[in-house]
Amino acid sequence: MVEIDWYLALSAILFTIGALGVLIRRNAVVVLMCIELMLNAVNISLVSFASYHGDITGQILVFFSLSVAAAEAVVGLAIIIAIFRNNLSVDITRINLLRW
Amino acid sequence: MDYLYDLNTFLPATIMAAAGLVAILMAAYKARIGNIFNFTIVALVMALAVSIRDLFGPDGTAFFDMIAYGGTAAFGAFLVTLGTLFCVVISRDYLEAIDHHYREVYAMILFGSTGMVGLAVSNDLIMLFLGVETMSICLYVLAGLIKGEKIGAESALKYVLLGAFSTGFLLYGIALIYGATGATSYAVVAGAAEATPLFLAGTALLLVGFFFKISAVPFHMWTPDVYQGTPTTLTAYFATASKAASFIALVLVLSRMIPEIEGVELTQLLQVIAILTMIVGNLIALVQDNVKRMLAYSSIAHAGYILVGLAAGTPEGYTGVLYYLFAYTIMNIGAFGVIAYYERNHALDFTDVHNYAGLGYKFPVMGVLLSVFLFSLIGIPPFVGFLGKYYVFAAAVNAGLVTLAVIGVLASAASVFYYLRVMVYLYFREPHKEYQLVRPGALFKYSLILLGILTLWYGIEPIFPTDSLIELISTYY
Numbered sequence: 001m002v003e004i005d006w007y008l009a010l011s012a013i014l015f016t017i018g019a020l021g022v023l024i025r026r027n028a029v030v031v032l033m034c035i036e037l038m039l040n041a042v043n044i045s046l047v048s049f050a051s052y053h054g055d056i057t058g059q060i061l062v063f064f065s066l067s068v069a070a071a072e073a074v075v076g077l078a079i080i081i082a083i084f085r086n087n088l089s090v091d092i093t094r095i096n097l098l099r100w
Numbered sequence: 101m102d103y104l105y106d107l108n109t110f111l112p113a114t115i116m117a118a119a120g121l122v123a124i125l126m127a128a129y130k131a132r133i134g135n136i137f138n139f140t141i142v143a144l145v146m147a148l149a150v151s152i153r154d155l156f157g158p159d160g161t162a163f164f165d166m167i168a169y170g171g172t173a174a175f176g177a178f179l180v181t182l183g184t185l186f187c188v189v190i191s192r193d194y195l196e197a198i199d200h201h202y203r204e205v206y207a208m209i210l211f212g213s214t215g216m217v218g219l220a221v222s223n224d225l226i227m228l229f230l231g232v233e234t235m236s237i238c239l240y241v242l243a244g245l246i247k248g249e250k251i252g253a254e255s256a257l258k259y260v261l262l263g264a265f266s267t268g269f270l271l272y273g274i275a276l277i278y279g280a281t282g283a284t285s286y287a288v289v290a291g292a293a294e295a296t297p298l299f300l301a302g303t304a305l306l307l308v309g310f311f312f313k314i315s316a317v318p319f320h321m322w323t324p325d326v327y328q329g330t331p332t333t334l335t336a337y338f339a340t341a342s343k344a345a346s347f348i349a350l351v352l353v354l355s356r357m358i359p360e361i362e363g364v365e366l367t368q369l370l371q372v373i374a375i376l377t378m379i380v381g382n383l384i385a386l387v388q389d390n391v392k393r394m395l396a397y398s399s400i401a402h403a404g405y406i407l408v409g410l411a412a413g414t415p416e417g418y419t420g421v422l423y424y425l426f427a428y429t430i431m432n433i434g435a436f437g438v439i440a441y442y443e444r445n446h447a448l449d450f451t452d453v454h455n456y457a458g459l460g461y462k463f464p465v466m467g468v469l470l471s472v473f474l475f476s477l478i479g480i481p482p483f484v485g486f487l488g489k490y491y492v493f494a495a496a497v498n499a500g501l502v503t504l505a506v507i508g509v510l511a512s513a514a515s516v517f518y519y520l521r522v523m524v525y526l527y528f529r530e531p532h533k534e535y536q537l538v539r540p541g542a543l544f545k546y547s548l549i550l551l552g553i554l555t556l557w558y559g560i561e562p563i564f565p566t567d568s569l570i571e572l573i574s575t576y577y
Contacts, residue, residue, distance in 0.1 A: 039271060049282075071237050082256070083253045086250045086253050097254055
């Protein structure tokens with residue numbers, strides 16, 4: 001039997017890696033992947049909490065979160081394709097027309 | 101029959117969801133775009149009528165405590181529907197003029213508004229999450245409407261990346277609150293929660309997610325970029341309907357989930373955020389030449405004023421917040437609407453304030469309307485914006501937050517400069533080029549005039565001995 005703390009620690013570490021990735025990576029596709037990592041890290045938390053409480057709500061929320069992540073990835077990738085057609089690059093440091 | 105009863109309490113969103121499905125089918129079968137537009141208007145008018153009925157109805161919870169109805173939730177549904185209706189009405193002419201009038205726009209707006217109503221009536225963290233995401237994903241699509249131009253695609257990319265990033269925080273907050281209490285329903289969470297580190301961390305992350313959505317400083321960075329790159333009438337939709345829904349959801353969370361819990365004190369935090377938001381929003385708005393960008397920073401500043409009412413945390417404060425959201429919805433859609441009308445003319449770049457020189461005389465009705473909306477945004481009586489500011493600041497003073505109210509008044513005094521600057525260009529500068537403006541369409545013109553009349557009417561309404569809006573709202577708390 002693995003204690004819930006370990007699952008929560010894993011989830012927190014993955015979430016932090018994802019958040020740091022969003023902040024420091026320059027490729028828009030990689031940033032999107034890091035966001036997916038954050039959402040999936042939260043799913044680990046939700047499932048382990050659900051098991052800890054013996055309650056089904058958390059697992060239901062994981063289903064919603066998975067479908068939301070999928071929808072977000074679809075829209076995000078479509079927009080990245082539009083960006084690529086305009087700029088021939090998905091480097092987010094070069095997407096800087098709008099500032100201040 | 102319980103199910104039908106529940107559905108009846110959720111009717112505005114149900115109508116919009118069903119209409120959205122029909123609208124996207126009409127788009128798939130290449131229906132005439134005018135028909136899709138008319139259909140959308142009819143559906144939204146029905147939803148608005150139902151949501152006005154709900155304002156006076158009983159309150160409670162439905163769908164196994166997933167949603168609340170009546171009271172604040174009904175007011176949220178009303179604001180979203182009102183904002184959506186006016187944004188759709190003014191969108192048609194504008195989107196035609198900029199050659200981005202796609203059939204799918206109206207379905208996306210209807211789905212987005214369904215999410216917004218879901219968000220505004222949420223009584224459970226799961227519903228909150230679903231509402232936020234249904235809303236946001238539709239808004240990402242709408243932000244990328246001008247996908248062939250660099251600015252449009254860039255604003256959509258910034259919106260989707262930062263929006264999804266904030267979703268991560270919101271969801272993590274929900275997960276931690278669920279872990280700390282074993283429940284997601286507001287009432288159960290409020291009963292089961294203690295001020296443990298786990299619960300506090302969850303609340304903090306949830307609030308970060310909210311601050312992103314309402315563009316409070318320091319989570320405001322996406323707002324000006326997104327507002328500038330999005331078609332103007334859809335910017336109005338982002339700035340009013342989605343903001344109103346997020347704020348109402350925040351009011352529900354703060355008033356129903358947080359306050360029962362010993363040792364969780366959010367007033368300090370909300371005060372700091374409100375002060376930062378008001379100061380940063382107003383200061384950066386001072387130096388903007390692009391009118392849309394100026395209004396984006398002004399919407400950040402208005403989020404700060406609304407946060408003043410939330411920081412007060414009293415029933416009076418929440419009443420003030422609801423009234424402010426109503427005022428903000430009608431005057432801001434009006435201001436964006438007039439700007440959208442000027443932008444339809446391709447003679448000059450009418451997002452640059454320098455090109456507004458002498459514009460007030462070209463088509464006097466529009467100039468007068470823009471002045472009315474800007475005066476109301478400043479908060480000058482007898483317009484509705486003044487009353488909104490009055491209620492939130494008075495609530496802050498009565499709750500003992502005098503410093504906060506003083507900073508708010510000073511910040512809104514600074515805002516006079518950048519709003520009046522637009523009017524100085526409208527009326528006191530000579531145009532440097534000759535051009536003709538196109539005439540506005542009848543529906544477009546009369547809906548803006550109606551918004552102007554509402555702005556004035558609700559500003560002078562309290563002097564009549566009638567049942568005013570503020571009395572209705574104050575019964576909710």
